[in-house]
Amino acid sequence: MSNEVSLSKKKSKKGIPGSLISIIVVLALGAGIFMLFRDTTPPTISISPDTTELGKASTVTVKVIDEDSGLKFLKIEAIQGQKRIxxxxxxxxxxxMQTExxxxxxxxxxxEGDFTIEITAKDTSIYPFGAAGKASAERAYTLDTTPPRIFVQSHTNNLNQGGCGLMVFALSEEAPKAGIQVGERFFPAYLQPGGNGKFVYQCMFAHPWDTSVADFKPFIVASDTAGNSAKRSFNYHTNARTFRRDKIxxxxxxxxxxxxxxxxxVPNQGSLLDQYLYINNTIRKENRAKLVEFSRETSPTMLWNGPFARLPNAANRxxxxxxxxxxxxxxxxxxxTHLGLDLASLKHAPVPAGNDGKIVFADFLGIYGNVVVIxxxxxxxxxxxxxxxxxxLKGDMVTKGQIIANTGSTGLAGGDHLHYGITVAGIPTQPFxxxxxxxxxxNITSKLD
Known part of the structure; x- marks a missing residue:
């Protein structure tokens, strides 16, 4: 009896039987092999950008993902002619699991010229013997490292501080961005039709009222679809102007x-003065930003003809x-700063359109009250x-002299009058x-001949 007890204790000390351990090992190996063989999906590859033209400063981004067995190898090559790089x-x-x-x-x-980006990727799967874990992708590009050439066509440019002018220039290629840069302000140029194979642009630009003659340094700038940029100065003369001071x-x-x-x-808090100052500052800035937005809704060609019409029988204020x-x-x-002309006539006087054009805004606009923008x-x-x-209404075509509204005192107006403004790319300029x-x-039409 004591021998049987002793044998029973010995058996319990040995723990799990060897046959069970063997089964566990086989199962573990089977699970491992299953994990290695179950991945039959190759890595996914994405290449950007989608554009076909690249410049010297451009980059190509390659993203590879394998969410099953993980990545083993990645190679990125450029193929140009018979050459692999x-x-x-x-x-x-x-x-x-992924890399970028x-x-x-x-x-x-x-x-410079055509080339192809080729991607080869492998994951760690071995079913069947690695063939399912391979992936490749390619994308064709053109490398353009030559910036646009700028040809100035308007050789006489006379401006006044606060006023504007017209520049005509040509580019060696069509450019998605072209215009005149004045400090932080950009004045877009517009490609003209019928260039007979030439890329001719017209650009209205200004010498902003708040920029001194010494600080006024305009440049023609252009960027092509590959991101290559060019910049060129041009001849100009500008006259300083002294503006009046006033008290309100x-x-x-x-x-x-x-x-x-x-x-x-306006937040319903604070004194009358606090609320007024909020309008005169915060809302004023928002309204001026809107004028820049309106300027993007512009025709690429001139719609007007001749001098602009003035509010009849109106006194300058x-x-x-x-x-x-x-x-x-x-x-x-x-x-x-008051960036327009105040013209006083009879109460609710008819307001004529200054010139031919298209209505881009006809509604309430903060400090300006009820507004029409042509x-x-x-x-x-x-x-x-x-x-x-x-x-x-917005979208209407109007002609010079057509009655579009009546004067009033909406917005921040002390009495019935017309606030008349001229903007170029949303920047206020001298209406005179x-x-x-x-x-x-x-200054304008002679440059178009």
Whole structure:
């Protein structure tokens, strides 16, 4: 009996029987083999960008994913003619499920012209013997390292500070971005039809009122589809202008009358003055940004003809670029620049369209009240503000002298008048110039002949 107990204890000390261990090992090996053989899906490869033209500064991004067994090998090559150029390769260790590589094209031995990016990738699967784990992809590109050449055609450019001008230039190729850069401001140029194989552009640009003559340095700039950029200066002369200073006295009664028109746009907190200053600053900036947005809805060709029409029998009030100090109870509380002409006539006087064009906005616009904006082409637009009524709709075509609205006192207006503005690429400019047929002839239309 004691011997049987002893044998039973010995058996329990041995633990799991050998046959069971063998079964576990076989199962583990089987599971491992299954994991290796079950991956029959090759890695997925993506290549960007989708564009076909690349420049010297361009990059190609390759992304490879294998979510089953993981990546084993990746090779990126460029094929140009009979030549293969190794751009990048790597053997992976560990469980690498995806990788993304950015290749700088200009840093390799690829020459200008057509070439192909070819990708070869393998994962760690062995079914059947690795064939299912291979993937390849390719994409054709053209390398263009030559920037556009700029040919100046308008050799005489006379401007006034706050005024504008027209530049005509040609490019050696069509460019998605072309225009004149003035500091941080960009004035787009527009490709003209009927160039007889030439890429001729017209560009309305301005010497902004807030840029001194010393700081005014315009450049023609152009970028092609491959991202190659060119920049060129040109001959010009500009005249400094001195703008008036003015004071606006704010009263509680004026603010009580105007602020309710901005209901829903102004936080209902703080004093009357706090709310007015919010309108005069924050909303003013938003409204001026809208003028830049409107300028993008422009015709690539001129829609207008001849001098612009002026509000009949109107007296000049505030001038363009008047520097205004806002006073409240004897103290200066704000400063803004008045970027248009205030013209006073009879109450609710009919407002004529300054010239032929297309209505791009006809609605309420913050500090300007009820507004009409007419596009005249090439980014040139006229603005009619503080209107009591509007007679046109967005999308309407209008002719010079056509009655589009009536004067009023909506927005931040102290009384019935027309705020008349001229913008180029959304930047306010001096309206006086556009009433002067001689100025238009020598500075605009003569360059089109």
């Amino acid at each position: 190794l751009l990048w390769s790597k053997n992976f260790t560990g469980k690498i 590589q950015e290749i700088a094209i200009g840093e390799n031995a690829i020459k 006295n704010l009263s509680d009664s004026f603010m009580e009358r105007t602020i309710p028109e901005f209901q829903g746009l 505030a001038r363009f670029a008047d520097a205004r100090d806002y006073m409240y109870q004897g103290k200066k509380v704000d400063f803004q 596009d005249h082409g090439l980014g040139l637009q006229s603005l009619y503000a503080h209107l009591s009524s509007i007679n046109v 110039e556009w009433w002067d047929g001689t100025w238009i002839k020598y």
